[in-house]
Amino acid sequence: MLKIGIIGCGFIGRQICRAIDSGAFNAELYALFDSSQSKALELAASLKRCSPAYMRIEELLQSVDLVIESASQNAVRLIVPQALEAGCDVMVLSVGALADEELREKLFRLAEQNNCKLYFPSGAIVGIDGINSASASEISSVTLTTRKPPLNLAGAPHIEALGIELEKIEKETLLFEGPASEAVKAFPANVNVAATISLAGIGFDRTKVKVIADPSLSRNVHEITVEGKFGKFFTRVENVPSPENPKTSYLAALSAISTLKKILNPVQIGT
Numbered sequence: 001m002l003k004i005g006i007i008g009c010g011f012i013g014r015q016i017c018r019a020i021d022s023g024a025f026n027a028e029l030y031a032l033f034d035s036s037q038s039k040a041l042e043l044a045a046s047l048k049r050c051s052p053a054y055m056r057i058e059e060l061l062q063s064v065d066l067v068i069e070s071a072s073q074n075a076v077r078l079i080v081p082q083a084l085e086a087g088c089d090v091m092v093l094s095v096g097a098l099a100d101e102e103l104r105e106k107l108f109r110l111a112e113q114n115n116c117k118l119y120f121p122s123g124a125i126v127g128i129d130g131i132n133s134a135s136a137s138e139i140s141s142v143t144l145t146t147r148k149p150p151l152n153l154a155g156a157p158h159i160e161a162l163g164i165e166l167e168k169i170e171k172e173t174l175l176f177e178g179p180a181s182e183a184v185k186a187f188p189a190n191v192n193v194a195a196t197i198s199l200a201g202i203g204f205d206r207t208k209v210k211v212i213a214d215p216s217l218s219r220n221v222h223e224i225t226v227e228g229k230f231g232k233f234f235t236r237v238e239n240v241p242s243p244e245n246p247k248t249s250y251l252a253a254l255s256a257i258s259t260l261k262k263i264l265n266p267v268q269i270g271t
């Protein structure tokens with residue numbers, strides 16, 4: 001049975017643990033790790049069927065088959081290379097870390113050398129299936145427009161660097177416009193989706209991103225427009241934010257759970 005280790009026991013990590021704990025998967029939730037040991041222990045104690053152990057990273061990587069990173073871009077930089085070197089498959093949620101070309105090439109090389117799989121769930125967006133299909137031919141442009149309630153953007157380096165007072169925003173306001181390579185650094189906990197789109201499509205420099213704060217919204221809205229030889233498509237999702245971490249949409253956790261299902265299931269649907 002596939003042994004799973006979860007790195008990061010926040011909103012997404014908890015949702016994945018609960019899904020495995022429901023008994024829906026033929027997999028064992030074997031180990032947890034979080035920078036807060038008490039958070040991981042609390043999560044483990046809340047589960048009914050599974051009894052994952054809290055482990056040091058080195059021990060966890062020697063014990064599991066699949067590592068699910070649901071922590072931070074920093075965790076991707078520090079832990080994912082070690083996980084691949086240890087022969088683990090890895091699912092990455094903090095995809096924005098892959099804007100760093102050196103890290104991206106290192107991870108792809110390690111995955112190949114160690115015969116491991118790297119999984120990037122669709123996360124909080126809809127349309128990755130279409131981008132995957134379209135990229136079998138030529139894509140000419142990809143644009144992501146992300147709209148969030150202003151306070152869901154709190155703490156982002158871009159907001160802090162410019163001293164933007166989010167609570168004073170009274171109407172729809174464009175806060176950022178630029179390539180995905182810059183967007184994921186400016187908003188590392190808000191537009192990981194831009195990185196996933198870049199990986200699937202035309203890369204971090206050609207993928208254009210707009211981030212808009214909109215006080216009339218209660219949901220996190222992502223729109224994608226893609227044009228290429230196939231024609232053109234537009235997707236829009238209005239995501240319910242997690243009550244525990246409103247920067248993150250519920251759909252992102254569901255997409256990780258769905259990716260796990262896909263990994264375990266012999267029947268594959270969609271691109």
Ligand SMILES: NC(=O)C1=CN([C@@H]2O[C@H](COP(=O)(O)OP(=O)(O)OC[C@H]3O[C@@H](n4cnc5c(N)ncnc54)[C@H](OP(=O)(O)O)[C@@H]3O)[C@@H](O)[C@H]2O)C=CC1
Nearest residue numbers: 008010011012035070071072075093094123124189248252
């Ligand atoms: N791909 C996508 O579409 C999406 C990706 N995300 C990303 O997924 C990740 C998880 O999201 P979410 O569950 O909402 O986040 P949370 O903040 O709710 O949980 C993350 C947890 O991981 C811990 N953590 C952070 N860094 C490390 C580390 N280096 N080692 C161990 N633990 C660490 C945090 O601890 P502490 O609080 O102490 O830092 C926290 O407990 C985030 O990076 C988020 O930006 C989110 C939404 C969509």
Ligand SMILES: O=C([O-])CC(=O)C(=O)O
Nearest residue numbers: 124190191192193248249
């Ligand atoms: O959950 C969302 O709406 C998107 C998000 O935070 C991210 O991509 O980092």
